[in-house]
């Protein structure tokens with residue numbers, strides 16, 4: 569296949585290009601060149617900003633266009649206008665953030681979506697991200713014939729520049745007393761970037777459209793099990809997890825940035841529990857959480873991924889919170 573990748577040089581897109589080239593496909597990358605122009609010597613590189621330079625794609629024809637960098641619906645429509653049928657099948661990297669919370673346990677792809685109060689906004693924030701992605705999905709369906717819409721939950725693995733899951737692996741590897749944010753039994757799902765991208769390449773080879781969420785495992789693990797798995801893979805003898813109540817942490821101003829992926833940071837205190845049966849039915853294969861943790865840790869030890877926006881808590885802040893937790897009255 570000839571594959572046009574909108575993006576492809578940071579994390580998910582980069583793993584996708586690795587998986588596509590490994591399967592013998594020919595890749596064109598469209599990006600601004602801010603991260604690297606030399607990662608994929610066998611790929612054609614078109615350097616431009618998608619918001620103004622889509623004319624640079626005037627010549628090619630592709631079997632599929634995989635869009636990793638559309639955040640507002642205008643960007644999806646502009647790809648359609650610039651490429652027409654030359655795009656081949658359009659693939660949108662969306663997110664489980666499109667679902668309107670709260671969802672019932674085991675929700676499927678037909679669950680209700682977020683609706684923005686101002687659907688004309690292009691202001692991408694934590695609050696508008698899911699609603700804008702839902703509008704991108706609608707634009708994809710209106711612009712292209714039978715697009716493939718992919719809704720991953722937290723994507724983790726080597727090169728993850730969000731640093732969120734990576735932070736927990738590195739924190740626990742550092743050892744000592746770890747502040748573990750409750751509730752311990754909050755549900756948790758993620759998807760290994762390699763499982764996502766290998767599945768995506770096979771979906772394109774099969775010529776499939778449709779909407780799929782990617783979340784693993786199902787039934788979900790608990791946040792406590794997830795941290796215990798990390799301890800099991802990278803933890804030294806001196807590691808202990810001290811569970812601290814959600815209310816105590818919220819009152820202390822802790823949020824999902826200082827303790828990344830903490831389910832308690834969301835307003836209803838839970839994360840999603842999506843049933844991935846649809847994607848599994850068309851070939852999604854997921855590796856075990858310990859394998860994901862081990863590979864991520866080995867990669868980050870050998871070649872740490874820069875994280876542009878800081879996540880996680882300093883050792884001093886963690887120690888201070890633990891001391892306050894233990895000294896609280898009415899224990």
Ligand SMILES: NC(=O)c1ccc[n+]([C@@H]2O[C@H](COP(=O)([O-])OP(=O)(O)OC[C@H]3O[C@@H](n4cnc5c(N)ncnc54)[C@H](OP(=O)(O)O)[C@@H]3O)[C@@H](O)[C@H]2O)c1
Pocket residue numbers: 574575576577578579580581582583598599600601602603604616617618619635636637638661662663664719720721722723724730
């Ligand atoms: N990480 C997660 O947990 C997660 C979860 C669910 C969904 N997603 C979705 O996954 C997608 C992101 O994946 P990724 O960042 O890892 O993909 P990526 O394709 O590896 O990186 C983003 C690419 O987009 C390019 N890009 C950004 N803005 C551009 C512009 N204006 N014009 C041209 N190129 C542009 C970047 O290069 P330049 O900066 O050099 O242009 C880079 O190549 C997003 O759609 C996100 O919503 C992520």
